[in-house]
Amino acid sequence: MPILVVGTETNLEGLHSRLFATKPSGAAAKRVAEAMRAANPGVDLDALRPGTVLTVPDLPEVALRGDLSLDSGTRDAADAILANAKEMLGGLVDMADRVRRDATVERRRVAKTMDGREVQAAAAEDKDLAADLDETRKAMDEEEAGAKARAASLKKAQDSWTKELDAFRTRLG
Numbered sequence: 118m119p120i121l122v123v124g125t126e127t128n129l130e131g132l133h134s135r136l137f138a139t140k141p142s143g144a145a146a147k148r149v150a151e152a153m154r155a156a157n158p159g160v161d162l163d164a165l166r167p168g169t170v171l172t173v174p175d176l177p178e179v180a181l182r183g184d185l186s187l188d189s190g191t192r193d194a195a196d197a198i199l200a201n202a203k204e205m206l207g208g209l210v211d212m213a214d215r216v217r218r219d220a221t222v223e224r225r226r227v228a229k230t231m232d233g234r235e236v237q238a239a240a241a242e243d244k245d246l247a248a249d250l251d252e253t254r255k256a257m258d259e260e261e262a263g264a265k266a267r268a269a270s271l272k273k274a275q276d277s278w279t280k281e282l283d284a285f286r287t288r289l290g
Contacts, residue, residue, distance in 0.1 A: 118156065119181045123169040124188020129153060129162040135188070136173070138180035145178040152176055185288055192289055199286050203279060210275045217264045224257045 126132050129150055133141065136149060152174040154162060160169060173181050187195065230236065231250050240247040 118175055119173040119179075119184045119186065121171045121173050121181065121186040122188070122191060123165045123167055123171065124191050125167065126188070127165055129165070131165070132171075135186050136179055136181060141178060149174075149176055149178050187289060195289050196286065199282050203282055206275055206278055206282075210271055213271055214268060217268050220264060221261060224261060228254065228257060 121132065121135060123132070126135075133146070137145075141149070150162070153171065156172040156174045160171065162171075173179060173186070231253065236250070240250050
C-alpha cells in the first residue's frame with residue numbers, strides 16, 4: 118500500500134488534493150475515508166499532525182502518485198538534504214584525493230632523497246642501510262598502490278551512493 122506523509126494538512130479533508138485527481142463525489146470521499154480509518158487505526162484523521170505517516174488503501178478512487186506522497190514543503194526540504202548530501206559526498210572524495218596526491222608528492226620527495234648521492238654512497242658502505250632503504254622503497258610502493266586502490270574504491274562508492282540518492286529523489290516525486 119502507498120504511504121502518505123502528512124504535511125500542513127490538519128484533517129482527512131485537507132488531504133483530498135493529494136488523494137484525488139479531481140473533486141470526489143460524496144460517496145467516493147466516504148469510501149476512501151472509511152478505508153483510510155481502517156488502514157490507520159489509532160490515528161485521529163480529524164486532528165492530523167505534520168509528519169504523521171498514513172497508509173493509503175489501494176482503491177480505484179485514490180489517485181496518489183507513486184508509493185510515497187509528501188507535501189511540497191517536506192519534498193523541498195528532502196530535496197535540499199539530498200542535494201547537500203551529494204555535495205558533501207563530492208567534497209569528501211575531493212579531499213581524499215588531495216590528501217592522496219599530497220602523500221604521493223611526499224613519497225616522491227623521500228624517494229628522491231634516498232636516491233641522492235650521499236645516501237647511496239652510505240648505503241654502498243653499509244649493507245644494513247641498503248637493506249633498510251630497499252624495505253622503505255617497497256613499503257612506499259605498497260602504500261602508493263594501496264592509496265590508488267582506496268581512491269578507486271571511494272570513487273566507486275561515491276558513484277553508487279549518488280545513484281542511490283538520485284533513486285531516492287525520484288521516489289520522492
